[in-house]
Amino acid sequence: DAGVIQSPRHEVTEMGQEVTLRCKPISGHDYLFWYRQTMMRGLELLIYFNNNVPIDDSGMPEDRFSAKMPNASFSTLKIQPSEPRDSAVYFCASSLVAGAKNIQYFGAGTRLSVL
């Protein structure tokens, strides 16, 4: 398996523009997670899905952020409108099962720069 695939790897946009980040989880994994990593806040969970259904979005910073998972092999994280403080590395991860023993597999991330 190719692992978790994220695109694009780098995104540079101007403040106010819409940004869409994409993720393809590992085939057969039922859980998908979106994380954001910054120097100030470290790695923080934004939202996670189970069987394409959003389960917990309490980490989504504000209404400008939205995430969807239209099918088991694709998810998007959208920021509209984007702001400079959204600049970060965004990671997608997937896991096979829930619970304490689950292992998350991370993608390589999307580095977002909002000018």
Add this chain to the structure above:
Amino acid sequence: DAKTTQPNSMESNEEEPVHLPCNHSTISGTDYIHWYRQLPSQGPEYVIHGLTSNVNNRMASLAIAEDRKSSTLILHRATLRDAAVYYCILRGGLWTNAGKSTFGDGTTLTVKP
């Protein structure tokens, strides 16, 4: 949520063993101890996990204290490729608060040739 405490940084010489400590004094009986590492410009990577007994895999060993309030990740022979940020996190038995286990700041391991 139970939290973990790790040193900010550690150094090691190449081909020597490395012991990375983690304190988790508020761990609950159902929490598993997980270790991930993040190499530069990459996503976090699973290393190992355990509950009570020591665990070994091809990457590392995990030594868990008898009272489970601390654990140590052991890299038996550090290589330059092991230079990374190592995260110790706790995961509970139920995934109702999935991913609420934050990664914290981790320990930045520097390996010197």
